[in-house]
Amino acid sequence: MTARSRYDELHDRYHTILTTKAGTRYERLAALVFKILEDRNIVIHDLKLVGDSSVAHQIDVSIEVSGKRRRVIVECKDFDLSGESVGLDIVRNFRSVIEDTDADEGIVLTCTGYTRDARKFAKAKNVKLAVLREIQDEDLEGTIQKVVMNLHIQSDKNHATTVSMSQASHDQFAAECARLGIQGGIHRHHPVFFVRGTDRTFFSREINERRASKNETDRWEVRTPANGWRVAANGSGWSSGRMGIAASFTQQIE
Secondary structure (H helix, E strand, O other): OOOOOHHHHHHHHHOOOOOOOOOHHHHHHHHHHHHHHOOOOEEEEEEEEEOOOOOEEEEEEEEEOOOOOOEEEEEEEOOOOOOOOEOHHHHHHHHHHHHHHOOOEEEEEEOOOEOHHHHHHHHHHOOEEEEOOOOOHHHHOOOOOOEEEEEEEEEOOOOOEEEEEOHHHHHHHHHHHHHOOOOOOOOOOOOEEEEEOOEOOHHHHHHHHHOOOOOOOOEEEEEEOOOOOEEEEOOOOOOOOOOOEEEEEEEEEO
8 A cells, every 4th residue: 555645634634536546646736825815826736848849748737817917837845755855957857847838937846945056046047945834833823722701691582693893802812903003903893703705604604503492592613724714893783673582602612
């Protein structure tokens, strides 16, 4: 059985493919990351480009920058199993591909690192070097790893749900934002949502599924994945005619 890297396993948690070719799954993960970083760009995995030499080059990831006549090509190296650093030969060979295809920019991507000569050559020849790997504990130092907010939910007789934070939670949230240099904030009477893209119905679904009856008032803890979620507020405030039950729970993102 062919040995699999951790990136093979990570890829197959979400999407399985039949190929056993080493590095393919890492390339696909890289393409996904580049697309997430800028959704307007056209990102293609495994593209053949014919260079000025009339030779066809296999490009792991190709990026066409939206709104510009600009192509970025990426060479991916999954060295997770060997633990080796990307060496000079790989960077030097990829530089030739950049020149032959007239690419505007070239990036070498790996999950390990680069040798000293590879870094020196890349800097001199304007080849970008980057690392794409799983998050490690040291990467999280000095970052927010967990956000806990006490939010109050009010649901009317039609099962419409709005969310607001208490004054104490608002003050704590505002203080943390100020400490981190984040401008703006949320008024304590504004309905608050955790949204991702166009999805703003998370709280309504959660509360309506958990509520046993219209008279139930309880405390729940809900954990929401941080990937892609953000805090948003609706400035319309509370409706004076709103009726129904109220509940509170701790919203934890991690």
